[in-house]
Amino acid sequence: MINLIKKKFNDIKFRNKLLLSHLLIALIPIILLGLLSFFQSYKIQMKELKSEAESSINQASNILDYKINRYNMLCEFMVLDRDFSGVFIKDYENKYFNMYLDFRDIMDPMVSQIKFMDDDIEEITFYTSGDLLGIRGNILPLSELKNKPWYDGFRGRHWVVYDEKVYLVQELISNLKDSNFMVISINYESLFSETAKLSDYIFVNIINQKENIIYSENRLGFNESLTQDEFSEYPIKIERKLDNIGWTINYFISNSNAYVNAMTIFKITLFVIFLSLIITFFLIYVFSNNFTRRIIRLKDKVDKVEQNNLDIMIQSTSKDEFGELTNGIGRMLERINSLILQVYQAEISKKESEYNKLISQINPHFLYNTLSFINWRALNKKDIETSYMVTTLGKFYRTTLNKGKNKVTIETEIEHIKAYLDLQYVMSEGRFEVDYSIDNHILKHYIIHFILQPIVENAIKHGFVGPDSQDNHIIISAHMVNDEIKIMVSDNGVGMSIQQQTQLLSTDHGGCGVKNVNDRIKLYYGNNYGLEIESQVNVGTKVVITLPFF
Incomplete structure (x- = not known):
């Protein structure tokens, strides 16, 4: 069956092969893209939403971490100030003027400076069991702190978020009889402001160490937590734990926006595919005619070459592979003509070489005999110069002819040139x-x-x-x-x-x-x-x- 299909396909004209093959190739994207475009678009949309959420949660966690660390450092700054901490543990013994001076010179400037440094600090309140009660409105009995619904007896430094209010509780230096705490009230909206600048399709909450929700924000109306059905609309969860505190930021990403965008892209893709199919069919028809026309023209020229018409010109101005093929055949034809000419000329040179070899075998004997006779006559007449020139000339021609060989030693070549220069020296009367x-x-x-x-x-x-x-x-x-x-x-x-x-x-x-x-x-x-x-x-x-x- 396969062999029959191959045979039928091979018998089709080249132009029809191009049309059929290109149409099949054009139909494949319709089937594949129709099946894959929606899922791929949905996947890309979700990936982009996740990437956006990861970038947002990293930024939000870094900023919130920075704020937490900044307030922690403010607390340390106040607590580690010996003069400030000494106000709460000093025994004034009814020396109110000294107490007044400490408040004026130490405590009030410190509190004012801290509040001036950060506008988000709403209040700084001190709770003590010492002698300072009633001196200022922000100095309250320790019992009031213990009666707060969010106080659980913790010591040291502790962050509390209760009823959309944020408190930073810091235990101050105390003596044996007194306990002192400082409570900084921080603006709730300002502290969590970065988590409110999110996409409409992201739900966010923040939980503390006890996994209680201390902040919840989204644009779709969810307030505290997600139900089971709502979780299906938010299939992707991203979380980041803060470095300076045990809080965790959770991002829940909705898939509804990705679904809508994927459907839109799917519809556009189908329209573009069908439009491209129409344009492709037209272009294939035009291009196939152009390709086959060039192939037929080249075939006609090759047929003429086959009929021994080697003078035909095969050349193309196109820069594509077909143009290179045409020019390659043309260059090959020129090379064939050149080789034919070279073989012809080589045959002529071979005949001439054989003739010259024959002459060279006859002439040297006559030349050497003649030069020997001239040398004998010159010696008989005691013409030494003529005898020297004849002898040198004989040596020159003997090295020149070299018995018909085309290679000599460097020594023989030097002897030959010396003989030549000796002759030139005599003829030029020694001018070099x-x-x-x-x-x-x-x-x-x-x-x-x-x-x-x-x-x-x-x-x-x-x-x-x-x-x-x-x-x-x-x-x-x-x-x-x-x-x-x-x-x-x-x-x-x-x-x-x-x-x-x-x-x-x-x-x-x-x-x-x-x-x-x-x-x-x-x-x-x-x-x-x-x-x-x-x-x-x-x-x-x-x-x-x-x-x-x-």
Whole structure:
């Protein structure tokens, strides 16, 4: 069954394949998004609500912790003040003037300062069993504190929230007969103000150490606690415990808003999907026609190539993959034509090479015999100079021809160039000098033949051309440098401009086959080797040949 479907699909035209495949791909999102969009939207909404609630509860808990710690520090500030605490334990023995001075200079400034520092402090009341009763309206008997409904006999410092009022109770320093307490009344709404700035879909309460609700706030009308049905509307709970007090802030997050938003997104998604399907069908139809038209055009050209029409032009201006494929086929066709031409030219060169090899096997014998006869005649006539030139010329051609081999040792190449320079020296009547600096360790190393003479010839022919040219000097050196052989030919001739240096290596007319030498080296050893030219006008020229040592 599957094979039959594949066969039917493969037999469909390419344009129809595009239409069918794209329509199937477009229908899949409708089915999947219809099933998943609602749940995904609901999940995202709940996640955002939870993230918002976590950020809000962290901020609220930090601020409330800060406020609690701030009031605790105010208490410590007052309690640890020896003069202030001493007022409550001092034995005045009816010395009311001294008592008046302590209130004026110590107690009243301290209380005023504390209330001035915080506007949310509504009252500071002191409860004592000592001598201070009746001195101020905010100094009451200890029995009144014990009669408070929220007092349970605690000692030290204690926070009390009762009937939407907040009290910070602090035990003061006492003596054996007196007990003293300070009660700071703090504004209830101000203390819990940060928990009131919430979303309409968050219910919040704060519980104390005994898990009693001390604060409850929301925008939907819940006051004390949530019923079982109400808990179903608030499925997510987040809690944070305060660091400086045993209170816990609880956030309950409603899912009703997430449900409404998810339904809205679901409806919009369905509309967009169906609209996109219509637009997609139209665009697929247009694009498929464009694609198939380009494929048919390329197929027609390839058919012509198959019929041996290799001169056809295959090219595209498009930058997409299809354009790259078209241009790639075009470049491949150009490469095929180029290879055909290279094979043809290589065949011609092969024939010429075979002819030249045949000639080279005939000409040297005739040349050597002729030079030997001329040398014999010169010796008979005692013409030493002519005999020297003929002998040197024979040596020069013997190293030049090299028995038809294309590789020689560096020693043979140096002997060849020495013979050439000896001839040039005699013919130019000694108008130049030559120095050699050759590393003996590389003399037996083989290199390709005939690479020095074109460079030396170029130095003599083009470097020493001035009418008043004197003290002409050529230096030839060969050394080993970093696993490479560096052969250098330098002269103190007229030099070259940058344009002339470029032309020397780029055209065959630059000077006595220098470009040919560079091309041969790169062809034989690779592009990392060849010639480098350094030259300055009226200063001289240096040519460095770089060869591998292997």
